Every structure is written in C-alpha cells, then in structure tokens.
Amino acid sequence: MGVDFEKSGAGTESRVKAMTLDDVCETAIKCGFVRSGIDRDRPIRRRADVDGFFRMFSVNSLSNFKRVFAANALKAPRVGGEVFVEEKARDNDDDEVTWECPSVDEYETLAKNWDKEHVHKWRMLPKPGGAVCRPDDWYALYAAKMQVEKGDVEGEKPMWASHGGIAYDEREKWDFRMKLKGTPRDAAKKKFCEAYGRAMLKEREGLNFRKY
Numbered sequence: 001m002g003v004d005f006e007k008s009g010a011g012t013e014s015r016v017k018a019m020t021l022d023d024v025c026e027t028a029i030k031c032g033f034v035r036s037g038i039d040r041d042r043p044i045r046r047r048a049d050v051d052g053f054f055r056m057f058s059v060n061s062l063s064n065f066k067r068v069f070a071a072n073a074l075k076a077p078r079v080g081g082e083v084f085v086e087e088k089a090r091d092n093d094d095d096e097v098t099w100e101c102p103s104v105d106e107y108e109t110l111a112k113n114w115d116k117e118h119v120h121k122w123r124m125l126p127k128p129g130g131a132v133c134r135p136d137d138w139y140a141l142y143a144a145k146m147q148v149e150k151g152d153v154e155g156e157k158p159m160w161a162s163h164g165g166i167a168y169d170e171r172e173k174w175d176f177r178m179k180l181k182g183t184p185r186d187a188a189k190k191k192f193c194e195a196y197g198r199a200m201l202k203e204r205e206g207l208n209f210r211k212y
Helices: 021-030 050-055 062-071 104-113 136-150 168-179 185-199 202-208
Strands: none
Touching (some): 104 136, 185 202
C-alpha cells in the first residue's frame, strides 16, 4: 500500500495508526532509499533503507514518523533532497513574569557562570544522527547573553552541521536569538535575568538539569 503523502498533516495520529513498517519500506524503495548489495528477491524490510528514509524527516522511528506525518503536510522525499525539520512549538514568550528574578545588577556574575559545569549541570537532549540539543531555558539564556555582547543575530538560519547531519543546536541558537532581534543591551540583560529566574524554578529542575 505504501505511504500516501496527500494524507499527511491531518492533525491527528489516529488517522495514521494503520500505517505499518512495510508501508514505509515500500515507499522508501519507490523513493530510491535502497540498501546496496541486497538482492531484489530478499524481503522488503531487508532491501529498504528505512533509516535513510526516516532521516529525511529528522526522525529515527516509525512512531516518530507517524507523529510528524500527522502534524505536517509532507512531500515524498528523494535521495539527496531537502530534509524536513519540524519546527517545535515554543512556550509563550509574552507570558507575564510571575517568578522571582535576580536583579539586573547581578547580570555580570550570572553571565560568567550560568553555563559552567561546576555550577549547573545542564541536560543534553538526544536528536537523530547522534546530535544533541540543550533545554529551551539554556537557549533563552544563551540568546540574551549574545544579544548583550554581540547584538542582533546575522546571516541565515543554519541547516547542516560539520559532521553532515542537521545542525539542531545551531538552529535552536539562531531561533532564540531571532526572538531578541532589536532588543537594546540593557533590556537584553533584563531578559537574561528573567530567563535565569525561570530556569531555576523548582518545577523546571528536571527539564533543565541532570543530577550527576
């Protein structure tokens, strides 16, 4: 049967529950994702380069592909073609600051130590292809500090990392810096202190930091 990309973006995973790994394998082969050196008479799961197919959608499993398929209008991929990268939903940055924040007078001290391993053990979040990202609060702090030190982000949003995979970390950095584009230096210091206060909230401890 294969994967019908015209049905992608339906907005609910229930419509794609019937999709099987064999459907993906069939579509992968049709799109040119075939393992080399495997005879055509071998089972379809042996012949299809499913990992390569999944990488075109920045996922590494059937369940994640189903989620992306349900939430986004997708096109059939081609070998060497453009990789689809799902833009994740962000917390509302316009939320009123209701948590306790450090004084802006503490900015210099906090900015020197916020990312030091002996001060805060930030989590590293795995991504497909062995890549990693940090929590959103880390990027919010990074972006505010960069806005203070270097001003507005320049250039286009990165796509590829030096190792050949998607530059997840650099893309996150770019996204968060873009949110602060045009923010004056003093206001960026205030943003940093607000982000710091949020990151240190007890209920966000498990999201942001590892224990060891």
